[in-house]
Amino acid sequence: xxxxxxxxxxxxxxxxxxxxxxxxxxxxxxxxxxxxxxxxxxxxxxxxxxxxxxxxxxxxxxxxxxxxxxxxxxxxxxxxxxxxxxxxxxxxxxxxxxxxxxxxxxxxxxxxxxxxxxxxxxxxxxxxxxxxxxxxxxxxxxxxxxxxxxxxxxxxxxxxxxxxxxxxxxxxxxxxxxxxxxxxxxxxxxxxxxxxxxxxxxxxxxxxxxxxxxxxxxxxxxxxxxxxxxxxxxxxxxxx
Amino acid sequence: xxxxxxxxxxxxxxxxxxxxxxxxxxxxxxxxxxxxxxxxxxxxxxxxxxxxxxxxxxxxxxxxxxxxxxxxxxxxxxxxxxxxxxxxxxxxxxxxxxxxxxxxxxxxxxxxxxxxxxxxxxxxxxxxxxxxxxxxxxxxxxxxxxxxxxxxxxxxxxxxxxxxxxxxxxxxxxxxxxxxxxxxxxxxxxxxxxxxxxxxxxxxxxxxxxxxxxxxxxxxxxxxxxxxxxxxxxxxxxxxxxxxxxxxxxxxxxxxxxxxxxxxxxxxxxxxxxxxxxx
Ligand SMILES: Nc1ncnc2c1ncn2[C@@H]1O[C@H](COP(=O)(O)OP(=O)(O)OP(=O)(O)O)[C@@H](O)[C@H]1O
Ligand SMILES: Nc1ncnc2c1ncn2[C@@H]1O[C@H](COP(=O)(O)OP(=O)(O)OP(=O)(O)O)[C@@H](O)[C@H]1O
Ligand SMILES: [Mg+2]
Ligand SMILES: [Mg+2]
Ligand SMILES: [Zn+2]
Numbered sequence: 001x002x003x004x005x006x007x008x009x010x011x012x013x014x015x016x017x018x019x020x021x022x023x024x025x026x027x028x029x030x031x032x033x034x035x036x037x038x039x040x041x042x043x044x045x046x047x048x049x050x051x052x053x054x055x056x057x058x059x060x061x062x063x064x065x066x067x068x069x070x071x072x073x074x075x076x077x078x079x080x081x082x083x084x085x086x087x088x089x090x091x092x093x094x095x096x097x098x099x100x101x102x103x104x105x106x107x108x109x110x111x112x113x114x115x116x117x118x119x120x121x122x123x124x125x126x127x128x129x130x131x132x133x134x135x136x137x138x139x140x141x142x143x144x145x146x147x148x149x150x151x152x153x154x155x156x157x158x159x160x161x162x163x164x165x166x167x168x169x170x171x172x173x174x175x176x177x178x179x180x181x182x183x184x185x186x187x188x189x190x191x192x193x194x195x196x197x198x199x200x201x202x203x204x205x206x207x208x209x210x211x212x213x214x215x216x217x218x219x220x221x222x223x224x225x226x227x228x229x230x231x232x233x234x235x236x237x238x239x240x
Numbered sequence: 241x242x243x244x245x246x247x248x249x250x251x252x253x254x255x256x257x258x259x260x261x262x263x264x265x266x267x268x269x270x271x272x273x274x275x276x277x278x279x280x281x282x283x284x285x286x287x288x289x290x291x292x293x294x295x296x297x298x299x300x301x302x303x304x305x306x307x308x309x310x311x312x313x314x315x316x317x318x319x320x321x322x323x324x325x326x327x328x329x330x331x332x333x334x335x336x337x338x339x340x341x342x343x344x345x346x347x348x349x350x351x352x353x354x355x356x357x358x359x360x361x362x363x364x365x366x367x368x369x370x371x372x373x374x375x376x377x378x379x380x381x382x383x384x385x386x387x388x389x390x391x392x393x394x395x396x397x398x399x400x401x402x403x404x405x406x407x408x409x410x411x412x413x414x415x416x417x418x419x420x421x422x423x424x425x426x427x428x429x430x431x432x433x434x435x436x437x438x439x440x441x442x443x444x445x446x447x448x449x450x451x452x453x454x455x456x457x458x459x460x461x462x463x464x465x466x467x468x469x470x471x472x473x474x475x476x477x478x479x480x481x482x483x484x485x486x487x488x489x490x491x492x493x494x495x496x497x498x499x500x501x502x503x504x505x506x507x508x509x510x511x512x513x514x515x516x517x518x519x
Binding site: 013014015016017053057058059060083084086087102104105106107115118119 | 243293296447448451452454455458462479480483484496497498500501504505507508509512513516
């Protein structure tokens with residue numbers, strides 16, 4: 001089953017003080033089956049994050065369609081969905097993880113993961129149990145559970161980020177270079193995490209700089225060509 | 241998804257002044273920001289429309305003078321509004337433009353459906369009453385008669401906003417700004433309103449107090465599912481609290497959207513300036 005189909009997608013940024021509209025990506029087509037892991041590679045500035053952020057609607061899509069097969073809404077064009085629909089999808093179906101942790105100040109690691117569940121309407125008891133499970137699953141040192149994450153290392157922050165996103169069991173998870181600032185050992189941990197998510201049937205779209213990292217992990221790798229016009233379908237670097 | 245908004249605001253207008261031939265006509269008038277230089281009339285809120293959905297926090301940002309407080313005060317009936325319609329999804333006032341209700345009915349809405357936390361605590365609190373007394377006053381206005389249960393509820397609320405028990409009988413004028421804001425929040429919550437207005441609750445507080453007030457608001461949203469309008473000129477506050485936001489300039493809405501979208505992909509020229517100056 002196709003879970004996401006991107007058709008003729010394009011995004012440009014209008015920068016008023018320069019009086020300019022700068023195209024970022026153009027003419028993007030690709031589709032993703034449920035349970036697949038799609039990797040996106042390409043030079044800096046080629047538009048990888050733009051695609052992910054447009055799917056998540058952090059960026060306002062410009063042209064084309066982003067057809068998502070939703071549990072709650074059936075097929076929905078994310079480019080045109082209402083804000084309230086997007087909020088609901090973010091809560092229950094679509095997750096996004098980057099290398100940056102952006103959270104409420106003075107909230108402990110454990111609370112942050114619990115809150116993700118409470119906001120979905122899970123009862124307090126369940127949220128507590130599931131949060132602990134997630135933190136254990138992602139190998140967060142229990143000593144850190146009740147600390148504030150602003151002092152965490154890059155790898156710890158990232159694992160918390162992934163825990164917050166995945167504890168909600170999203171059907172579609174978008175990963176924007178989550179491993180960018182990590183050492184080899186932490187990267188391997190993230191790889192294991194991703195493997196686990198794949199086994200659980202999560203559909204993943206990920207951007208990684210590191211081709212080695214993606215090897216054997218992604219079902220397909222699409223390469224973005226700078227110059228903006230890509231047809232991802234023909235740019236498959238390899239298919240495993 | 242057919243959600244019914246709990247609050248529907250349509251074409252809200254608020255002007256200070258009578259207007260003159262130069263500025264009476266909406267289409268042709270030319271204002272200096274929100275101000276008619278011919279007659280001095282201020283068009284503080286102009287054609288503002290939005291929905292507030294159950295359980296959501298809606299952010300309102302905009303520079304000083306953009307009309308944020310005037311709009312909240314209009315919604316809360318503190319000031320006569322010039323025009324527009326406001327509907328609340330509540331059986332008592334269903335399908336009625338609440339701006340046109342009698343003052344008695346407006347009082348009912350203020351006492352039972354709305355809570356307000358003012359930008360300036362002086363407007364929200366009686367500085368010479370005790371903190372418990374301030375909350376009791378609101379509960380009595382809402383029909384509370386049982387003294388011991390009023391006192392018990394006041395204490396629970398003050399505890400919820402982390403005012404130590406031993407200070408509950410104290411007058412808020414002795415309190416720090418952050419504590420005063422928290423007493424205002426407790427007071428606003430005392431009648432379990434489905435709708436809460438918060439005007440710059442964290443402005444002027446130091447960072448750690450700010451964090452605790454933000455945390456409190458989030459907690460209230462999670463536990464009580466109250467719908468909130470949070471006004472702030474601090475984008476960081478809005479980012480933390482609101483899923484959706486509105487940007488105001490010179491009394492009008494220039495942009496609305498998901499909060500992260502407004503911050504990362506602002507569409508309007510003014511919003512872009514606002515966001516670029518963040519970094
Ligand atoms: N919010 C934005 N406002 C204006 N321009 C943007 C914005 N985001 C991205 N762009 C522009 O769009 C183009 C694509 O950027 P994008 O971030 O998608 O690249 P990327 O492939 O993710 O690069 P990197 O590997 O460096 O992260 C760039 O020219 C960038 O400057
Ligand atoms: N009583 C009044 N008489 C005349 N003009 C007024 C009055 N109250 C407010 N204004 C004007 O209405 C406009 C909107 O003011 P308002 O207080 O709503 O702004 P705000 O967005 O809340 O600003 P801030 O961020 O500084 O709190 C301003 O131009 C202000 O000068
Ligand atoms: Mg990128
Ligand atoms: Mg104000
Ligand atoms: Zn005039």
